[in-house]
Amino acid sequence: MSFRFLHLADLHLETKFGGAPAPRERLRRATFEAFERAVDYAIGNRLHALLAAGDLFDDPILSVHTELFFARELRKLSEASVWFLAVCGNHDPGGAGFRTARLGIEGERVRFFREGRPETVTITDREGAAVGVVVGAGHETDREGTNLAARFSRVAGALPVVGLLHTNVESAKASLDHKRYAPSTPADYQRLDYAYWALGHIHLRQQAVAGFPAHYAGNLQGRNISETGAKGGLQVEAFPGASATPEFVRFAPVRCEQLTLAGLPANASSDALASHLVELVEALPRESDEQLILRLELAGPTPLARTLRSPDTLRVLAEEIASRTGLLDLELRAEKTSLPIDRARLLASPSVLGEALSLIDSAQRDDSLLAELAPVDLAQETAAGDARLAYLRGLLEELPEELTLRAVAPEEA
């Protein structure tokens, strides 16, 4: 008998979405739709359980509507005799005083792991026969600093064992981009003979420990342009005494992608540029039931660099391309575009512009010079030291293009 389940993580229901109203509204609905799809999938495929590895909700203060939605979906699972097990993450900690602790939606086959101490739940099929064991531990606070994985121990028996945890595994890709909550190391997993580790926290789907069945499912729905690619869950079939291999199932109805386009047409026509971009977007692979949000970063020299600096122009162009390609939303960025002029000549010329470009170049390498050049009062509130320097370094990146555009008189360009 195998233990078949769906591994989800980082649903982040009720995320706060920025950006334009229409796409953000769609994204909001998409996070809910993705979970609905996952639930329907689990029911439709007669899986034994749906495991959520933390951060079900983005905000510990859960709204009524989300709570009702969540309860409804869990009811569907219960009625279909599918288990739902979730660990609490840093966004939905289970400690007293947090909203998740007060969720009154637990039932016979619904279980939340709220405490940091691992708990074991035996999963049964529809007929009541045991098919697997899930060991889970949750975050009690929103800043869980303990290595929870180290608390897991062996589970005796002939059933496949699955660990469920919200953690930052240091060996995982992009672990540095995420807060180091419940940090763990590969050794924490390698010491145990679990059939599978269902992990959450890092939003990039990946195998967390090389050669070991510990996987991040990634978040269920990309919530912003940084969370790119197809999103969904991992379907797992675990057998006793063997490592399980997950299979990705897409649930996210909206996909975010980022592209950088450097080779812009030499033609100074907006229409030519639009057609070029339309071709590029249409060549992107896309599922029929999937909507796409795209950030397209234009870079390099173009006669349209000055035109593209106008937010209105970019907006009109983006709307035109989005309407022609059926994109849900297109963000066009042109900060890295530049005029097709001889930068070397500018740098070499005895001019203030050449001097300024030379200064920018030096400041990129010389932090003390950068600190000296920085305005005394920054609008952005940043901490002093490295953070401030990192911020200033980021500002420097697009300055040569900005300066050139501003300094060169239009007719000269």
Place this chain on the structure above:
Amino acid sequence: MRFRRLHARVFGVLRDLEVELAPEAAIVFGSNESGKSTFREALETILYGFDPAEREAHPLVRWNPGAGGDLLIEADLERDLGPPLRVERALLSRGQLRVAEAGADFSGRRQGNTALEFMGELPREIFRSVYALELAQLAALERNVQARVDDLLLPQAAALGLRPVGELRAALREDHQALWRPDQRGKPEARKWSEQLTELGRDAGKAAEEERGLRDAIVEQAELKARLVRLEAQRVELGRAHEEAPFLRDLFELAQQRRALGAPPDLTPLGDDPLVDPAGLAREIAALTDEIREPEARLARPEQALDPGELALLAAASDIALAGATAVELRAEAKQAAERRSNAASLRDEARRQLAAVLAQPPGDAELETAKRVPLEALRSAQSQWAAAAERHAASVPAPSWALPVVAVALALAVIPLLLEPWLGSLARLLALGAAFSGVVAVCAAWFARTRREPPSAPSLLTQLFAGLPPAPALLARPSELSRYVDCIATAQTTFARAAGEQRVASGVEASLQTRGEQLGKLCARLGLAAEGDADQRAARLAAALEQAVARERQVAQDRAERSVAKERLDARRPRLELASEHHDRVLAVLRAAEPDAPAPQQAFARVAERREAAEFVRRREAELRRDPRYAAFEQDVRIDAARDPIDAPWSPEASAARERALVACADEIAAANTRLGEIANLLRSDPGGRQARVADRMREAEERLAALRRERDRLALLESILGRAERRFREVHQPPVLQRASSYLERVTRGRWRRIDYEEGADGGLFVTGGGRDEPVRVEPPISRGTLDQIFLCLRLGLLDHLDEGRERPPLLLDDALLRMDSPRRAEVYALLAEISRGRQILLLTCQEWIAAEAEQAMKLRRITLAP
């Protein structure tokens, strides 16, 4: 580089103007509109080409289109760093250039509208701004001293086609201050978004409040649902009580009526008979008594019967009827026989008359008998033969021989006059008519002669066949006459045959009549009736006797039927009478027992009937109520058996009204609860996140905008800072020699009153000048006098020229009324300075003031070039 000659063949107002220019300096004098500015532009055009390069767009062409033609100028130039040369500029459709060595003619193809090669390092803008600055441009500088003069001091920027740094920095400053300002002054973009964030924060508070409201609504929803269950139960209970109340009232009323009835009358004595009105029974008894009285009387009368004679007559009724019918027939037959005999006689008479017409003498009876025997067929045959013989005889007689010639002559006589008519006139017609008539007469005469021939006589056979009945002699003359005789004999024989038939029939009838009469006589005798009289009389007698017997028989039958009916009636009514009487007696007994106090049976019956009717009503009502399934439940209800209406009776109007009020209140409460539940359902319907989420999104958007905006501000501010630093560095390298030269020129021009020009960085920086009796440098702007300002800028330009021209060609300096606002001593110093400078650079003074021109002419020993107005 110096202009040695300028020849404006066609150039605006300058036409065929050829001037020789001194290598050091010259003064160009001209009143307004004499072409001073055109002269300056001609020099610039020689160096840089036409601007613009298209003829149609060039202002000098457009200004004076009527003059027509192309623009054409040429000049001889003496270079600092090269051989002298000749330059020709022509503006055909586009500007063109030809260059030749000094003293040589222009040859070869013209080049494009490009600047002279050695001027390439000095952009036209710089030339205009520094070398050929007009007074008006200088005035413009005063309004934007810092930016423009600073840019003048940074010539390389313009050389690269860059925007002035001062302008660039000002724009950057303006842009980033429009986004965010540390001093929070004005209305920067960030402030708007911060305010919006604050507003959104308030909205978030409201949304959170709504969220709390939603949670309260969920609690309220649960409470309302529980309350609805209670209310529904209450409504059902009230409804049931309300529905049962009429039933309970019915049961109660039934019990009341049952109690009011008391014990029922004892009807046992009546057995199976009903209790009826005794008066009705008495009436029925009287009627029955009356009904039996008549049949009793009828049965009391003796019964009637038929005697034997009547019985015999009735038995012979069929024979008598037959006899009557026979008599009638006999009478008809006798009458028929008499008629037939009469017919026979008439027929004989007829035959006699017919025969008399054809016989020779009137026939007697014997002849009549003879006629019957005449062989008619033979006679017809003989007559036919005779007729045939006669026809044969007639056919054998020819026409007279004279007839044809006579007729021919007559015709000729008739025709000839007609032919001669023209000569004879009407006489010819008369003659023709007469001849025709003669012909006709001749024809008639011939025909008559032929027909008057005698036929053959009757054959002898006929005479034999007449058998004693010879016909009249005339009938024997021709066969056709004899046929009348034959036909008459035939008719007579037929008539005789018919008369004989009639006679036979009459005889038969008469014999039958005789037989029937005898039979009737016998029947009369058998029935004891008189046999005299004829058959009719006997038959009449028999019929009358039979009629009497039949009448008698009818009487007897009626008597019998009446007696039978009377008996039946008696049999039917007597038992009923007995039963009715007995029933009446029992009814009276029952009524007496039931209503002993009643004055009469009638009243007793009325009372008992009333009681029974009430009891029946109660019984039916009870049966009706029993059919209701609730009966069993309420049968034993104590409230029903109460002697009178209990105060809390559920069927009382008060209780009913109270229940109705409660029901209405209950329904109202349910409706209100349902309405509220609907509202809550609407509030809770699927809306992920709800308003709180949307507000949060907007806050996120505002935060993102604010962050992006702040970043943009920092980026622009950093850029401005970098640009400032770059500018300072650049100035450190390039500016000091310019300012040093300018300061020395200023000190000389002002004779030491103003000593030094400085440039300071920063927001409060700019050009400063030291001197004028002040210890501190003062900003180069009013209230420094305008003349002094002119001197400062002139000195700056001179210093700048020295800096710019180091190591390359020195274009001439054109000064357009630059000394106009200077006082006389300083003008003298300027003239001296310019005369000194002119040894290294050609200087061209342009003025519209005669006194300036004269003064410069004298001070600098210049040659004046006067432009004609």
